[in-house]
Amino acid sequence: MNERIKMDVPAASPLRHDDAAETLRHVRQPLPHDSGRKHVQGTAQYIDDIREPEGTLHVAIGQSPKARGRLISLDVSAGRAVPGVVAVLTADDIPGKNDVSPAFGDDRLFVEDVIDFLGQAVFAVVATNRDVARRAVKLAVMEIEHERPSITVEDALERGETVLPDYAFGRGDANAAIAASPRSLAGQFRVGGQEHFYLEGQVALAIPGEDGDVHVYSSTQHPSEVQHVVARVLDIPDSYVVCETRRMGGGFGGKESQATQWAVTAALAARVTGRPCKLRLDRDDDFILTGKRHDFRCDWSVGFDEDGRIQGYAVELLARCGCSADLSGGVVDRAMFHADNAYWMPAVHVGSKRLKTNTVSNTAFRGFGGPQGMLAAEHVMDQIAWATGRDPLDVRYANFYRPGGNHTPFGMEVEETDTLLGLVQNLERSSDYRARRQEIAAFNASSPIMKRGLALTPVKFGISFTLTHLNQAGALVHVYQDGSVHLNHGGTEMGQGLYIKVAQVVAEEFGIAMERVRITATTTAKVPNTSPTAASSGSDLNGMAARVAAGAIKRRMIAHAAKAYDVPEEQVEFRDDRVFIGNESLSFTELARKCIQARVALSEAGHYATPKITWNRDKATGRPFFYFAYGAACSEVIVDTLTGENRLLRADILHDVGKSLNPAIDIGQIEGGFVQGMGWLTTEELVFNSEGRLLTHAPSTYKIPVASDVPADFRVALYPNANREETIYRSKAVGEPPIMLANSVFCALADAVHSLDPSKAVPLDAPATPEAILRACEALRGRPMG
Amino acid sequence: MTRDAIRFWRHGRVVEVTGFHPRTTLLDYLRLNERKLGTKEGCAEGDCGACTVALGRVRGGRVRYEPVNACILLLGQVDGAELVTVEDLAVGDDLHPVQAAMVARHGSQCGFCTPGIVMSLFALYHEGGRPLDRQAANDALAGNLCRCTGYRPIVDAALDACSAEAGDHFTKASDATVQGLTALADGRDLFIGDAARFFAAPASEDSLAALYAQHPDATLVAGCTDVGLWVTKGMAELDRVIWLGRVAGLDIIEDSDDALAIGATATHAQAYSSLARIDADLGELMRRFGSAQVRASGTVGGNIANGSPIGDLAPALIALDSTIELRRGDATRTLPLESFFIAYRRQDRQPGEYLRRVTVPKLKAHEVFRAYKVSKRFDEDISAAMGAFRFTLDGRRVASARIAFGGMAGIPKRATETEQALAGISLDDPSAWGEALAAIGRDYQPLDDHRASAAYRSTVARNLLFKALSETASGRTDATRLVGGREALEAAE
Structure with missing residues (x-):
């Protein structure tokens, strides 16, 4: 096997780019993560590492043992009597509203009456140490009147239960177009969910202050929401709550809305006991108590011509949302927004149902529904290829957005059709797709058991929150009298490198060394009313807001220097930690000091709101996305058709990050996203039993990729392509899009199975576990498994 | 003669600890007692590796470092070893070579798995002096989950840092460490606590047989890769623990022409190469057995004695017609491995009886x-x-x-x-x-x-x-x- 790793990351010099006038010192440099040295020494502090204030108590959650029913009685007296137990909290202890939902009011902190899923929080024990608290929760006695739960999509359809109304959009009469097409196909395709498995589980520490106020340290992607919900539950003003987040040990969407409940529980415990309280979920509890990526059933039908060109496409996206709305409105909307992926569909209908099941409420997960909608589209491309006998890549080419066919099912124009086509053609060449296709066919012809497969799939992903008002950010920058700079903004650091990227922007703006910029923890007390760090928007929004703040300070410093030295403002330049004023120069520090003496303000709050975006959901019109990010991947796999086991042999990725703010960070997002997506589509399988109990509730039973799952031959490159929109240094967002590069792995596995009998379609759902693959193999061999 | 405290080597000196609950895990000791917070809890079941630390023991006259999962290792099990955690690697501002390689290769994103990965690489680094390929690096990292990076930069860091002969401050201190560790091997029985609650580590089979006969309801612990989960997930009380790791001779592997006899407490790591010599498939099975951390703690005897319905090793050993030897008090008996397993999680083992060793016949020419x-x-x-x-x-x-x-x-x-x-x-x-x-x-x-x-x-x-x-x-x-x-x-x- 080939052992080649290629990375387009230069060692020390900036990336070459077409704008020769651009002279940048920090931006575009592959700087290491700002906490890299601390990570490797174990000195980076996570919430559980914060020195506990004297008298800190520990909280454990008491869970419902049934998935659906009513709580008749709860007796926690035995737990209360355990030495070390300080308090037992129930719904009766809540001073404000028993509501920890992000929007729809349907998530309880503790069960009052109705039980919605197995594991739901019913009460909490507060004790002098975590071990005592965890053991004491086992002593509660609950009387529950339970009934048969809804677990599957089919259960929910049968009962007709949803968490939010159905929604659809489209263009023309899709069903008529399909009926009128030369060829048509229809089917059902299932796409599995995914557990976030952030390495740092959910955790919060709440420290009570005076007048009922509270300082909450939370591992959250959304400090403002934690602040708001703590205030709502404790019945205090938002201004009495500070939420602070220095870093998370991973988030991936799992800490967007669902970090809140644990922070609120810790805050309530602090209120009731008057002492600092910490809640850190055990990993199994984290699996059971927090939502996952939505799994979908996609009912699709498509009409096309003999070349595989789509005439009409209709898809019904049936999302299993779990027990409450949470973020399912937006998640399923985004699945709908990406049901086209990169393909022009002249007549199209995209429908959706947000189904309610008695399972934990599914939530945001990197891609936010987009991956599910897109995978269904890729599956349909494969189905067309199998039906027409054409190469799957040619079917994709035949359907790409193109001039004259460049409007999405929701009416937004796809402006960069050239980017998509150029990128895919480029990858087709660099991955040697055609020659390998032939070589693999020859291999498969002579290999009865081992079969190889190849697939090249594109990604087009819309960038912006589809809830328009979230597309704003704030930053706070101070310049101190010694020339050091304090940087704060509303974005949170979950490992994605947001903090270093924004620091690069600020250091660039002031022309100072990175070391002068002190990156500080995100806190609601410095930058208020923030959006979650989500939707890949972190750098786009916060980078801009920080640049606005730094720019405003810089302009005041320029004005002062120009006046003091009597030169035009155009002749003041910040560079190399100095300020050049006409023919003179002084250090950045000296100018800062002079400004303070001259009573010039060196602090600024910057704000940014994304331009151009509009979205009218009722009419399904507008431009929900500022721009699209593009990418493509080509994956080659080998499958053991006796067991379904498989290996990814090689992956080639070409991805569009615009002009990169930091190519090392971006490459890391691309590779990490791809591998995480590969896990979602292969080994990561969530299994609930008929009682609603999650059987895959820990890494021993739920399998995310390990090092050996990464192909030895892994070639990742950035596609040179400046963002045509005015984003921060013409970069593009990179957090979520790479997840969907892994669709190529799924399609390659199906391609390998397809070689067993090219006359048949491959009945393969996601995740393509060895079992799912073997079932598909046996189906093509005409002998059902068993 | 009996010792009532564990003793281990840390930062070049002996640390003695006593009076702890037998179920105290090494991770809880580090985070709650030592307040060393670099070592993380990711899953508390030995599967994610965020809690990886290295234990040094004298083997073949030199110190060998092995990675272990601190979350499911009992504190008592570090007796006699050198304990190395992520805080111990850098000297002042100078990063250890594996740490420097991780930074240079952008091997951390969220950083939460990173201390454990650094410690796995530290153990790999000390195996040094061999050309390291991607497969070997992957094997060394199989027990470390990372959800951010996609591993490529971490494997590159391993290839950068772990191919050369080790030469860090642990290498420089190795003579003193060998001396220190040798002095700790006192051959005395260890008993901490009282009859109602104890952590015991007998030093000889006779002591073990006598102690277990006296406390047949005590839990025998070898590597603790399974029993650890009874504590962290099952909330087991685990009041009486007999750890087998100090029993002299119980880990001996005897390799003769027609059979391999593996002492019950030989770890998977120790038995790996002997089993691989019987057959390449057995070697491949061992390579994929758990992770480096699990193979360093888990034992062949424990894998058999806990009666897992899957027990990756047992089917292979049954197919090879292996036998096992059990001892209770002074009486020993031998039986075919296959008849040891009676029903789900039920074995042919009497109260007070323990597994001594398993004997694996070698393959004949035909x-x-x-x-x-x-x-x-x-x-x-x-x-x-x-x-x-x-x-x-x-x-x-x-x-x-x-x-x-x-x-x-x-x-x-x-x-x-x-x-x-x-x-x-x-x-x-x-x-x-x-x-x-x-x-x-x-x-x-x-x-x-x-x-x-x-x-x-x-x-x-x-x-x-x-x-x-x-x-x-x-x-x-x-x-x-x-x-x-x-x-x-x-x-x-």
């Missing part, structure tokens, strides 16, 4: 062995089904067969009907294999669970038999293996 582990994830996973086959050949015929599967019943179990159906069949006539392939369906009625459905298990069992016969017939494996083809392994030998 015997062919094949073993296959089938799991949802290729590495660091528990089998959905695990099949092991030993064919005794008579020319191009199968004279007799021994077949055992894990994951197909409540215990690791022989396929007796299939074995009978195979007797006398020709390797050159696949059409004659049908009866044996059908017999597997009668030998096993597997269950549905979260790892696989019954239908999948049954199909895989049949297909693995087909694969084993095909490979035996052709003498080749390169067209039937994804990785671990015997030709490549044998070429590498």
Whole structure:
């Protein structure tokens, strides 16, 4: 096997780019993560590492043992009597509203009456140490009147239960177009969910202050929401709550809305006991108590011509949302927004149902529904290829957005059709797709058991929150009298490198060394009313807001220097930690000091709101996305058709990050996203039993990729392509899009199975576990498994 | 004579700890007592590796560092070892070579798994002095989950830092460390606590036999890779613990011409190469057994004695016709391994009786062995089904067969009907294999669970038999293996 790793990351010099006038010192440099040295020494502090204030108590959650029913009685007296137990909290202890939902009011902190899923929080024990608290929760006695739960999509359809109304959009009469097409196909395709498995589980520490106020340290992607919900539950003003987040040990969407409940529980415990309280979920509890990526059933039908060109496409996206709305409105909307992926569909209908099941409420997960909608589209491309006998890549080419066919099912124009086509053609060449296709066919012809497969799939992903008002950010920058700079903004650091990227922007703006910029923890007390760090928007929004703040300070410093030295403002330049004023120069520090003496303000709050975006959901019109990010991947796999086991042999990725703010960070997002997506589509399988109990509730039973799952031959490159929109240094967002590069792995596995009998379609759902693959193999061999 | 405190080597000096609850984990000791917070809890079940620390022990006259999962290791188990955590690697501002490589390669994103990864690489670094390839780096990292990076930069960091001969401050201190550790090996029994609650670590088999006879309800702990979860997940009280790790001689591996005798407390890491010499498939099975951390703690005896229905090793050892030796008080007895397993999680072991060793007969000239582990994830996973086959050949015929599967019943179990159906069949006539392939369906009625459905298990069992016969017939494996083809392994030998 080939052992080649290629990375387009230069060692020390900036990336070459077409704008020769651009002279940048920090931006575009592959700087290491700002906490890299601390990570490797174990000195980076996570919430559980914060020195506990004297008298800190520990909280454990008491869970419902049934998935659906009513709580008749709860007796926690035995737990209360355990030495070390300080308090037992129930719904009766809540001073404000028993509501920890992000929007729809349907998530309880503790069960009052109705039980919605197995594991739901019913009460909490507060004790002098975590071990005592965890053991004491086992002593509660609950009387529950339970009934048969809804677990599957089919259960929910049968009962007709949803968490939010159905929604659809489209263009023309899709069903008529399909009926009128030369060829048509229809089917059902299932796409599995995914557990976030952030390495740092959910955790919060709440420290009570005076007048009922509270300082909450939370591992959250959304400090403002934690602040708001703590205030709502404790019945205090938002201004009495500070939420602070220095870093998370991973988030991936799992800490967007669902970090809140644990922070609120810790805050309530602090209120009731008057002492600092910490809640850190055990990993199994984290699996059971927090939502996952939505799994979908996609009912699709498509009409096309003999070349595989789509005439009409209709898809019904049936999302299993779990027990409450949470973020399912937006998640399923985004699945709908990406049901086209990169393909022009002249007549199209995209429908959706947000189904309610008695399972934990599914939530945001990197891609936010987009991956599910897109995978269904890729599956349909494969189905067309199998039906027409054409190469799957040619079917994709035949359907790409193109001039004259460049409007999405929701009416937004796809402006960069050239980017998509150029990128895919480029990858087709660099991955040697055609020659390998032939070589693999020859291999498969002579290999009865081992079969190889190849697939090249594109990604087009819309960038912006589809809830328009979230597309704003704030930053706070101070310049101190010694020339050091304090940087704060509303974005949170979950490992994605947001903090270093924004620091690069600020250091660039002031022309100072990175070391002068002190990156500080995100806190609601410095930058208020923030959006979650989500939707890949972190750098786009916060980078801009920080640049606005730094720019405003810089302009005041320029004005002062120009006046003091009597030169035009155009002749003041910040560079190399100095300020050049006409023919003179002084250090950045000296100018800062002079400004303070001259009573010039060196602090600024910057704000940014994304331009151009509009979205009218009722009419399904507008431009929900500022721009699209593009990418493509080509994956080659080998499958053991006796067991379904498989290996990814090689992956080639070409991805569009615009002009990169930091190519090392971006490459890391691309590779990490791809591998995480590969896990979602292969080994990561969530299994609930008929009682609603999650059987895959820990890494021993739920399998995310390990090092050996990464192909030895892994070639990742950035596609040179400046963002045509005015984003921060013409970069593009990179957090979520790479997840969907892994669709190529799924399609390659199906391609390998397809070689067993090219006359048949491959009945393969996601995740393509060895079992799912073997079932598909046996189906093509005409002998059902068993 | 009895000692009432554990003693271990840390930062060049002896640390003594006593008065702890027997179920105290090493991770809780580090985070709650030492307040060393670099070591993280990711899963508390030994699967994610965020809590990885290194233990140094004297082997072959020098200090060997092995990675272990601190979350499921009992504090008492560090007795006699050097304990190294992530805080100990850098000297002032100078990063350790594995740390520097991780930073240079952008090997951390969220950073939470990073301390554990650094410690796995630290152990790999100290194996140094060999050309390291990607496969070896992957093997060393199989027990460390990272959700952010996609591993490529971490593996590159391993290749950068762990190929050369080790030369860090631990290397420089190795003479003193050897002296310190040697002085700790006092051969005394260890007993901390009282009859109601104790952590005991007898130093000899006689002490063990006597103590266990006195406390037959105590929990025997070898590597603690299973019992650790009783504590962290099952909230077991675990009041009386007898740790076997200090029993002199119980970890001895005796390699003779016709058999391999593995002492019950020999770790998987220690037994790995001896088992691999019996057969390449056994070596491949060991390579994929748990993770480096689990292989460094977990023992061959523990894997058998805990009676897992899957127990990756047991089916292979049953197919090889292994026997085990048990002791209770002064009495010992020997029985075939297969008859040790009675029913789900129930074994033929009397109160106060413990496993001494397992004896594995070596393959004879006309015997062919094949073993296959089938799991949802290729590495660091528990089998959905695990099949092991030993064919005794008579020319191009199968004279007799021994077949055992894990994951197909409540215990690791022989396929007796299939074995009978195979007797006398020709390797050159696949059409004659049908009866044996059908017999597997009668030998096993597997269950549905979260790892696989019954239908999948049954199909895989049949297909693995087909694969084993095909490979035996052709003498080749390169067209039937994804990785671990015997030709490549044998070429590498």
